[in-house]
Amino acid sequence: MKVVVSGGGTGGHIYPALSLINEIKKQDRDAEILYIGTEKGLESEIIPRENIPFQTIHITGFKRKLSFDNVKTIMRFLKGTTQVKKMLNAFQPDVVIGTGGYVCGPVVYAAAKMGIPAVIHEQNSVPGLTNKFLSRYVDRVAICFEEAGGFFPQEKVIFTGNPRASEVQNVDRRAGQQSLGLDPLKKTVLIVGGSRGARPINDAFLSVIEKFSEKPYQVVYVTGSVHYDAVAEAIKGKQPDNVIIKPFIHNMPDVLAAVDLIVARAGATTLAEVTALGLPSILIPSPYVTNNHQEKNARSLAENEAALVRKEQEMSGSALLEDIDTILTDETKWRSMRDAAKELGVPDAAERLYRVLTEAAR
Numbered sequence: 389m390k391v392v393v394s395g396g397g398t399g400g401h402i403y404p405a406l407s408l409i410n411e412i413k414k415q416d417r418d419a420e421i422l423y424i425g426t427e428k429g430l431e432s433e434i435i436p437r438e439n440i441p442f443q444t445i446h447i448t449g450f451k452r453k454l455s456f457d458n459v460k461t462i463m464r465f466l467k468g469t470t471q472v473k474k475m476l477n478a479f480q481p482d483v484v485i486g487t488g489g490y491v492c493g494p495v496v497y498a499a500a501k502m503g504i505p506a507v508i509h510e511q512n513s514v515p516g517l518t519n520k521f522l523s524r525y526v527d528r529v530a531i532c533f534e535e536a537g538g539f540f541p542q543e544k545v546i547f548t549g550n551p552r553a554s555e556v557q558n559v560d561r562r563a564g565q566q567s568l569g570l571d572p573l574k575k576t577v578l579i580v581g582g583s584r585g586a587r588p589i590n591d592a593f594l595s596v597i598e599k600f601s602e603k604p605y606q607v608v609y610v611t612g613s614v615h616y617d618a619v620a621e622a623i624k625g626k627q628p629d630n631v632i633i634k635p636f637i638h639n640m641p642d643v644l645a646a647v648d649l650i651v652a653r654a655g656a657t658t659l660a661e662v663t664a665l666g667l668p669s670i671l672i673p674s675p676y677v678t679n680n681h682q683e684k685n686a687r688s689l690a691e692n693e694a695a696l697v698r699k700e701q702e703m704s705g706s707a708l709l710e711d712i713d714t715i716l717t718d719e720t721k722w723r724s725m726r727d728a729a730k731e732l733g734v735p736d737a738a739e740r741l742y743r744v745l746t747e748a749a750r
């Protein structure tokens with residue numbers, strides 16, 4: 389099978405695409421893949437690292453407000469579509485899949501217009517503009533939250549879950565511990581602000597960093613690549629021995645297997661990982677996203693008592709510290725959160741999405 393995969397901007401759209409590609413290769417050794425992204429998105433760093441053929445187009449997202457930029461965006465969309473048609477003509481795929489982000493717009497649209505079977509994968513409980521637009525043209529819309537189904541043509545919707553859930557399964561805890569130099573006898577909390585980092589979480593963390601030295605657990609703190617230098621400068625001379633700071637983690641499945649608690653934004657892909665693993669979490673949804681969708685994502689875990697949800701406006705370093713202590717020192721609470729999270733996981737999501745692709749390709 390020849391598959392064109394597109395998804396871009398942030399890790400939340402790219403890692404599910406990568407997990408799907410791994411599943412395709414597992415099921416079909418002769419499969420050929422072409423990834424279409426943008427130069428500016430994180431995909432231009434992540435995809436070539438994996439030796440996946442990668443081509444780019446130039447495209448920007450729509451502004452929700454009326455603006456002249458939108459006229460330029462439409463021009464780029466049309467130009468992008470023409471560019472993609474040439475790529476598709478040369479590659480001759482059996483099916484095209486978009487996993488979100490505005491780069492998918494011209495890629496999936498061009499495929500549908502050329503009569504190539506097309507699928508989109510929506511990770512969130514509330515879809516973005518691009519996927520709502522594309523749903524009119526594609527053959528199938530794969531979703532991860534039942535609530536998302538209502539936004540799309542009913543006959544096209546199929547629940548698959550997020551393929552990244554499959555990728556984090558059955559990973560050896562020791563690989564993650566060794567990659568970060570963790571003490572295997574201590575519990576570990578991972579603090580991460582989404583694939584691009586989050587300054588408010590960095591600030592809260594920095595305000596209490598010295599207090600971690602008294603704790604019986606260890607901390608892995610991921611700043612986000614753009615914030616790393618500022619954080620490293622701010623902690624000079626006061627970084628406790630049990631706190632490890634990283635700009636970005638490239639082997640997240642290994643690291644997730646090695647941790648006992650995660651403090652994170654509520655991006656849909658992180659939540660798919662957390663539930664597939666049964667990992668207790670403290671979620672601080674980003675209030676800066678479309679339709680406040682991260683809070684809705686997080687709510688589905690909180691309702692099941694799988695996660696504590698804290699609003700960014702109400703979060704402080706000391707409250708964060710107290711939440712971490714509560715979960716890591718109370719074994720009964722930790723276990724009940726773990727079990728509740730696991731109940732929500734869809735560990736076979738990659739295989740389900742692969743099946744949707746092969747059926748569409750036929």
Ligand SMILES: CC(=O)N[C@H]1[C@@H](OP(=O)(O)OP(=O)(O)OC[C@H]2O[C@@H](n3ccc(=O)[nH]c3=O)[C@H](O)[C@@H]2O)O[C@H](CO)[C@@H](O)[C@@H]1O
Nearest residue numbers: 398399400401403511582583636637640655656657658677
């Ligand atoms: C600002 C924005 O629009 N955010 C969206 C983006 O989130 P964003 O990409 O930030 O967050 P997600 O939680 O969805 O995905 C992050 C992914 O990156 C990985 N990771 C993260 C940090 C790191 O150091 N290493 C690493 O590998 C995580 O394990 C995960 O696989 O896409 C999500 C899925 O559509 C949406 O829910 C989010 O609202």
